[in-house]
Amino acid sequence: xxxxxxxxxxxxxxxxxxxxxxxxxxxxxxxxxxxxxxxxxxxxxxxxxxxxxxxxxxxxxxxxxxxxxxxxxxxxxxxxxxxxxxxxxxxxxxxxxxxxxxxxxxxxxxxxxxxxxxxxxxxxxxxxxxxxxxxxxxxxxxxxxxxxxxxxxxxxxxxxxxxxxxxxxxxxxxxxxxxxxxxxxxxxxxxxxxxxxxxxxxxxxxxxxxxxxxxxxxxxxxxxxxxxxxxxxxxxxxxxxxxxxxxxxxxxxxxxxxxxxxxxxxxxxxx
Amino acid sequence: xxxxxxxxxxxxxxxxxxxxxxxxxxxxxxxxxxxxxxxxxxxxxxxxxxxxxxxxxxxxxxxxxxxxxxxxxxxxxxxxxxxxxxxxxxxxxxxxxxxxxxxxxxxxxxxxxxxxxxxxxxxxxxxxxxxxxxxxxxxxxxxxxxxxxxxxxxxxxxxxxxxxxxxxxxxxxxxxxxxxxxxxxxxxxxxxxxxxxxxxxxxxxxxxxxxxxxxxxxxxxxxxxxxxxxxxxxxxxxxxxxxxxxxxxxxxxxxxxxxxxxxxxxxxxxxxxxxxxxxxxxxxxxxxxxxxxxxxxxxxxxxxxxxxxxxxxxxxxxxxxxxxxxxxxxxxxxxxxxxxxxxxxxxxxxxxxxxxxxxxxxxxxxxxxxxxxxxxxxxxxxxxxxxxxxxxxxxxxxxxxxxxxxxxxxxxxxxxxxxxxxxxxxxxxxxxxxxxxxxxxxxxxxxxxxxxxxxxxxxxxxxxxxxxxxxxxxxxxxxxxxxxxxxxxxxxxxxxxxxxxxxxxxxxxxxxxxxxxxxxxxxxxxxxxxxxxxxxxxxxxxxxxxxxxxxxxxxxxxxxxxxxxxxxxxxxxxxxx
Numbered sequence: 111x112x113x114x115x116x117x118x119x120x121x122x123x124x125x126x127x128x129x130x131x132x133x134x135x136x137x138x139x140x141x142x143x144x145x146x147x148x149x150x151x152x153x154x155x156x157x158x159x160x161x162x163x164x165x166x167x168x169x170x171x172x173x174x175x176x177x178x179x180x181x182x183x184x185x186x187x188x189x190x191x192x193x194x195x196x197x198x199x200x201x202x203x204x205x206x207x208x209x210x211x212x213x214x215x216x217x218x219x220x221x222x223x224x225x226x227x228x229x230x231x232x233x234x235x236x237x238x239x240x241x242x243x244x245x246x247x248x249x250x251x252x253x254x255x256x257x258x259x260x261x262x263x264x265x266x267x268x269x270x271x272x273x274x275x276x277x278x279x280x281x282x283x284x285x286x287x288x289x290x291x292x293x294x295x296x297x298x299x300x301x302x303x304x305x306x307x308x309x310x311x312x313x314x315x316x317x318x319x320x321x322x323x324x325x326x327x328x329x330x331x332x333x334x335x336x337x338x339x340x341x342x343x344x345x346x347x348x349x350x351x352x353x354x355x356x357x358x359x360x361x362x363x364x365x366x367x368x369x370x371x372x373x374x375x376x377x378x379x380x381x
Numbered sequence: 382x383x384x385x386x387x388x389x390x391x392x393x394x395x396x397x398x399x400x401x402x403x404x405x406x407x408x409x410x411x412x413x414x415x416x417x418x419x420x421x422x423x424x425x426x427x428x429x430x431x432x433x434x435x436x437x438x439x440x441x442x443x444x445x446x447x448x449x450x451x452x453x454x455x456x457x458x459x460x461x462x463x464x465x466x467x468x469x470x471x472x473x474x475x476x477x478x479x480x481x482x483x484x485x486x487x488x489x490x491x492x493x494x495x496x497x498x499x500x501x502x503x504x505x506x507x508x509x510x511x512x513x514x515x516x517x518x519x520x521x522x523x524x525x526x527x528x529x530x531x532x533x534x535x536x537x538x539x540x541x542x543x544x545x546x547x548x549x550x551x552x553x554x555x556x557x558x559x560x561x562x563x564x565x566x567x568x569x570x571x572x573x574x575x576x577x578x579x580x581x582x583x584x585x586x587x588x589x590x591x592x593x594x595x596x597x598x599x600x601x602x603x604x605x606x607x608x609x610x611x612x613x614x615x616x617x618x619x620x621x622x623x624x625x626x627x628x629x630x631x632x633x634x635x636x637x638x639x640x641x642x643x644x645x646x647x648x649x650x651x652x653x654x655x656x657x658x659x660x661x662x663x664x665x666x667x668x669x670x671x672x673x674x675x676x677x678x679x680x681x682x683x684x685x686x687x688x689x690x691x692x693x694x695x696x697x698x699x700x701x702x703x704x705x706x707x708x709x710x711x712x713x714x715x716x717x718x719x720x721x722x723x724x725x726x727x728x729x730x731x732x733x734x735x736x737x738x739x740x741x742x743x744x745x746x747x748x749x750x751x752x753x754x755x756x757x758x759x760x761x762x763x764x765x766x767x768x769x770x771x772x773x774x775x776x777x778x779x780x781x782x783x784x785x786x787x788x789x790x791x792x793x794x795x796x797x798x799x800x801x802x803x804x805x806x807x808x809x810x811x812x813x814x815x816x817x818x819x820x821x822x823x824x825x826x827x828x829x830x831x832x833x834x835x836x837x838x839x840x841x842x843x844x845x846x847x848x849x850x851x852x853x854x855x856x857x858x859x860x861x862x863x864x865x866x867x868x869x870x871x872x873x874x875x876x877x878x879x880x881x882x883x884x885x886x887x888x889x890x891x892x893x894x895x896x897x898x899x900x901x902x903x904x905x906x907x908x909x910x911x912x913x914x915x916x917x918x919x920x921x922x923x924x925x926x927x928x929x930x931x932x933x934x935x936x937x938x939x940x941x942x943x944x945x946x947x948x949x950x951x952x953x954x955x956x957x958x
Binding site for chain 1 (some may be wrong): 389391392393394396398399400402403404439460484485486487489694714718721
């Protein structure tokens with residue numbers, strides 16, 4: 111089991127690209143000044159991770175990212191004893207590291223982890239701002255810059271995997287959604303490096319799929335999938351086959367749905 | 382993309398929904414009819430190539446999306462085919478031109494000629510006038526006001542409107558009652574039902590009393606607060622044909638101890654009638670009772686199958702991390718730390734420092750249903766009858782599962798017509814499979830027929846009520862065709878398959894084993910599905926892949942229903958009393 115579950119991103123000179131639409135930047139700034147924990151809600155691929163990266167850069171803090179998975183234990187977050195040359199040494203987990211350094215700790219898709227794991231963050235997420243490390247018998251005070259950010263994708267996970275009320279009530283919630291068409295076009299142009307016309311068509315396709323009524327797709331075409339398709343186009347693929355491979359085929363495995371989606375997409379990229 | 386796809390217009394449904402801006406289905410029109418829409422479906426002309434149908438879908442959906450077929454406008458062209466045709470020609474061109482600006486496909490398929498109108502109202506005005514209007518192309522189809530006005534609002538899957546939710550129905554909507562077979566519980570005549578209408582009766586009665594006594598209106602009678610127009614109430618005494626009737630518990634009236642105390646139970650079960658596509662409610666009487674044979678303990682020997690035991694022992698249904706193992710995939714850091722602390726302190730404990738992830742949690746409840754019908758009497762070359770084989774297999778399976786700590790029950794089953802389907806309790810869940818149970822199983826004599834559906838349904842009820850485990854499996858040991866009085870071939874297969882579907886919906890896995898049968902029965906394959914059925918001359922031949930069979934049967938349950946077993950048990954207990 112690796113101990114380096116966290117991914118550390120030093121703030122670099124180049125700012126991550128994020129296009130703000132609502133007041134999310136202002137809310138995040140205010141929360142950061144007070145050290146309030148933030149809960150990001152929003153559909154897959156709408157830019158939650160990118161938003162946190164951009165904010166960390168703007169605030170000049172380090173960002174430590176942990177991806178939630180169902181075997182994530184509290185030791186993975188807090189740290190554990192390791193064997194080094196016949197002696198046991200304590201190695202900080204990503205959460206402990208963030209607490210000590212005063213970095214932003216981003217727990218991505220935290221609901222994927224078991225509920226007993228998430229309880230570890232409770233004392234950090236309220237007025238105490240402490241991390242009890244019971245294996246060391248100490249309690250760490252969070253350094254001034256420390257901020258906890260978790261993301262959560264409502265509706266995507268099963269009913270069993272929901273955030274505990276006691277957990278969610280400690281957080282400031284910021285809801286992110288797909289950007290409006292013109293902004294999303296800008297994002298696709300910037301990220302995929304395609305021309306404006308292609309980006310516009312891609313965004314139109316994305317919106318058409320998102321707004322289908324009476325259709326049960328598990329997921330809709332996210333900004334991320336649109337960028338993927340755009341990147342394929344930038345590599346010289348035809349728009350039609352890029353859309354088919356990056357959007358239509360990824361959204362469903364059901365041949366009927368794929369065929370119907372193909373028809374819908376063909377309305378924009380005529381063969 | 383080719384003409385061979387033309388038979389499946391359903392593929393255009395997303396396209397249609399997108400263009401119309403609401404949920405819309407696409408279907409083929411009757412042969413000879415041209416394209417039209419009823420507001421919920423677009424009907425495309427049958428047999429035309431896909432490109433043609435795509436055009437038709439595009440136009441009809443665009444008309445709906447642009448509001449050209451709103452009720453008000455459609456009403457004004459009802460009964461005036463010439464105006465409707467002119468309106469379609471004008472509107473079609475107009476909405477297509479509008480759509481072409483938004484959707485490139487529409488631009489590619491656009492009809493010739495510029496639109497001469499700029500709004501639906503203008504089109505209507507021009508259509509009513511005398512000016513010359515070019516005929517619409519063939520693929521514009523027709524507007525059918527009658528169908529548009531008759532269809533309820535919203536498409537398939539759309540949110541119900543207030544109209545849908547209002548408690549209102551027209552008397553003509555009462556489903557026609559047909560003659561229902563021979564002895565099904567009779568339906569009351571429609572005329573009598575009209576008179577039974579509770580509102581009608583209470584109104585006349587209270588009017589009469591008011592006249593008689595001059596009573597004032599009682600408070601709460603008025604219409605205040607509610608705008609709910611109740612015109613008639615529909616008695617829900619009968620369910621729709623697709624609803625599954627619940628089993629009706631039987632009550633036993635007799636001297637002596639109550640039936641439940643001596644484990645006698647039973648219920649009336651519905652049966653699926655494939656020819657009419659509906660259930661026959663309360664059709665089969667299933668009685669469950671313990672087999673009271675004098676136990677002959679000398680006959681209680683059960684073959685032990687080591688391969689089967691080992692295979693089934695692997696059948697873990699949930700993962701579990703085992704700590705402090707001598708061997709494993711990962712280091713158990715805590716155990717390792719403890720080890721080093723101990724070593725430094727001068728002890729030398731065993732080096733159990735690994736973590737192992739194993740599927741160990743069992744939690745399986747299995748009911749073994751043995752076919753005890755007369756068809757199982759044929760013998761194989763060794764002189765063992767099929768029934769003998771099945772009995773031995775049941776005993777071995779039950780003993781093995783019980784040893785592994787699963788919950789097991791064994792029931793025999795046979796039938797004599799729909800009035801007497803018998804389930805013989807050889808080993809209920811609550812008892813241990815001791816010498817008495819084994820002896821009883823060995824004394825099970827084949828007779829009667831196989832009404833498989835009813836047997837499966839009752840066994841399923843027992844399993845759901847008494848197993849008390851999240852994983853439940855029904856194991857049917859049978860070889861022959863389902864056959865009984867009025868229960869044959871297609872009807873029997875369909876009913877048994879339906880019964881299995883019901884069980885799977887309720888979260889019970891099903892597996893059929895045919896042991897000792899000389900011929901392979903296609904009928905059982907069709908009933909259980911080839912994945913959930915296996916046959917072999919002896920149980921030992923199946924043992925090496927028994928774990929696989931069990932797992933397949935349990936994995937078929939897409940969404941297991943983890944209902945509280947206690948609640949279900951209470952329900953049946955009260956029913957038996």
